[in-house]
Amino acid sequence: MTIPRMAASCPYLLDSIHAFSALHLAAVETDNRASWLDHAARYQSQACAGLSRVLPEMSPQDYEPAFVSSIIIMLFAIGSRVLSLENQPLDPLLVVLEARTLISGPAMLFSRINEGGVDAQLDGWLCAPDTQESLESGKHDDGGWMITRNRGRNPVENTRVLFNLHKDIMTSLARLHLIIDTRKGSDQPIYSDTWQQLQQAIEPWPKIGPHGGPLAWPLFLSDKFSSLLQHGDWVARVLFLHYGIAMRLLCHRWYVRDWGRRLVSATLEQLDEIPPEWEETISWIRRAVARED
Structure with missing residues (x-):
């Protein structure tokens, strides 16, 4: 109210x-x-x-x-x-x-x-990192999209698919962290910081978490990372693709839906020849974006 x-x-x-x-x-x-x-x-x-x-x-x-x-x-x-x-x-x-x-x-x-010491009307609502996503979208008026896409799949199965996707994302992020740790050069701190922010955004799911979840991750991006992404840096690309896959965890929200899928697909279309060290990761990302929500 x-x-x-x-x-x-x-x-x-x-x-x-x-x-x-x-x-x-x-x-x-x-x-x-x-x-x-x-x-x-x-x-x-x-x-x-x-x-x-x-x-x-x-x-x-x-x-x-x-x-x-x-x-x-x-x-x-x-x-x-x-x-x-x-x-x-x-x-x-x-x-x-x-x-x-x-x-x-x-x-x-x-x-x-x-x-500012404001007498907040929203006190208690503003800081709610333990708030959980509502995953049973099939029960709501805006759940028809998921029901249509997953005809015959019940809300429990939809939830299981999302939890499996979350597990796969965290596993892939762990592998990516090992690769980033071996990097040398001036960009390595940018990679590490961006990876950490992404991990902190995704790991608490289905809780929102203290950093606002995947939806808020772009807020923490530096200009340097944006420049690396713009110039086709492969570590930056792969980090960004993981963000797109993570947005699929929010597909039950009517204002997100298949946004993550579209973002990943558009990024994959722009990729040139894939370096051997990224072939396994990109292959997983292609499978993840192709799977049903």
Whole structure:
């Protein structure tokens, strides 16, 4: 009840809720998807404009509604790509840089809330690393996508598949860590730091964890890592591909769905000749992205 009460006196937060709600309806009512997407885009535009007017001169009382609105705006950006009627090819690097930019807003506001001594209405809700993902999406109105993709598979089996995928990701990350440890040169610390951040994001699943889970991982990427990825560095590529596979752990969320699969597939399409040391890893990644959720 806290966020709706907050939104009643904060138009940009109410607009962001309306935008995300309309986007959800676009996911559920596929026959009316185009109409709901139009409504969602209009409310999203109003929410972004309203938030941008508040940000330059925020008072402590603005921190929480701005924080919640910025999170919803970020999730909208992810979901709108998933539900878009346009089937445009993905630019994986652009996607992760956009995600980092979008997540930086909520992260900045979260820091202000923690450091500013604000009488938080959301106290107790903001720090919940033990919160678990709801994996039984077949029981909800937005679970039809998974039921369609996995006809005949029950929610228990869906959950087992995701737990097996998580185990496989952690095993592959452990192998990748051994390879990174043998690397020499100035980029080795970048590899190690990025691997650690990725491991910390994925390992707690199905709990969210203290670092926000796979969804928040782009926030921690350095400019140096982004540059390595842009220039086709193989360690950076493989780390990024593991992130894409990890996003498949969130496929039960209606605003994520097959986002991880699409991200990995788009990255694999851009790969040139695969060096022998990465053939086994890339082979596993291809199998992981091809398996049913």
